[in-house]
Amino acid sequence: MSDESNADNYYRLMSRIRVIFENGEPERVIEFDPAQAPFQHDGQPGSILDVLLGNGIWLEHACGGNCACTTCHVIVKRGFDTLGEASEQEEDLLDKAPGLTPSSRLGCQAVIDDPAAELVVVIPRYTINQAAERPER
Amino acid sequence: MPDNVVQRGARRVYQGVIEHVTAHNADTRSLLIRVPEVNEFHFVPGQFISVAIPIDERRETRAYSLALSPQDGQPLEICLNLIAEGVGSHYLFGLGPGAPLSFTGPFGLFTLEHPREYETVFVAEGTAIAPIRAMIRHALGTSGHPPLTLLYTAADQAHLLYRAEFETLASQHPNFRFEQRVSASGRLSALLDEIEARYVRADAGRERHFYVCGVGNDVLRVRDLLRAAGYARRAVEYERW
Ligand SMILES: Cc1cc2nc3c(=O)[nH]c(=O)nc-3n(C[C@H](O)[C@H](O)[C@H](O)COP(=O)(O)OP(=O)(O)OC[C@H]3O[C@@H](n4cnc5c(N)ncnc54)[C@H](O)[C@@H]3O)c2cc1C
């Protein structure tokens, strides 16, 4: 293979995520090569959480990306089908969590499968916190 | 805004102080944590806190289940075992009474708030008894709870944590059975045959509720066994560390 076609492949294999913050923070666009995953150590390698944290974008992940909390909840506006299918464990958790949408995924579990994925992901303003953080009475 | 949601970036960080450290055995400890800034720390039995582990410049956290029930009040208890080369557990094992501990929470949907209508079976290995201990202490404190069974394994008696406590509770509550199993692996896989014999083959009833907690894929094996046998998806709850 010539150097030229290698370079060509390199560009074609970049994926892109546009991240929209519901709280009004300016949106961000990340380009990355899924083959380089993991980008850090929490969540599934190549997951939305992995890519975001690895690119300096904070997404909450209270259970360490272990599919046990839903604080990494994201809404996938575009590119839902380019993500790996949700496992039974992820479905079980989504099933129990209130307030999620049909295009919700857990950022720590949703792995970007397509090497040229184009995703638009919304990070919700509110994170569901099941029990507490109620003000002191 | 309803009071069960938190704005992104505004999660409250609690500053706890370790009040007491209890050694269960050579590699397992409980940390008793007082949170002076609140009278009551609200949570549901089974939930965990996300503890800050200050390593270098990184913002690391580790999840630890609350091992007491909300009715027990403060101090809160977390119970953990030392992992070879595990940065989180090594950091926490280095802390003694008086040490500060920052955390957020509570989190998690592996919970028992209101005891179920049907027999409830808790399945745990080693330290993964922590969230289940909170659930059992809570359930036993409610009137008219259904029969509760705890099936608990570890590699030796010293790793069957809170054994004396569960034995006492079983002697006080005829509706609570404590089944302890020392097994070579100390893992949930050692309980699979027994779970199948007792809850799949022994009768056709499928109205039990299960809570399973452990490390790794064994948790999913127990889940799959029970669901394949006809227990409803929502009747088999689990948390995999
Ligand atoms: C929802 C949730 C609740 C948890 N509650 C507890 C708790 O109450 N007590 C507790 O000790 N741990 C608990 N854990 C695990 C804990 O968060 C850490 O993963 C653990 O302490 C290891 O961290 P480390 O940095 O020392 O090691 P790491 O290097 O981060 O962990 C190495 C590996 O050890 C495995 N592991 C995790 N926990 C254990 C364990 N207890 N025994 C053996 N292997 C393990 C994991 O698969 C992990 O990949 C919980 C995890 C989750 C997701």
Ligand code: FES
């Ligand atoms: S970080 Fe907890 S479920 Fe994703």
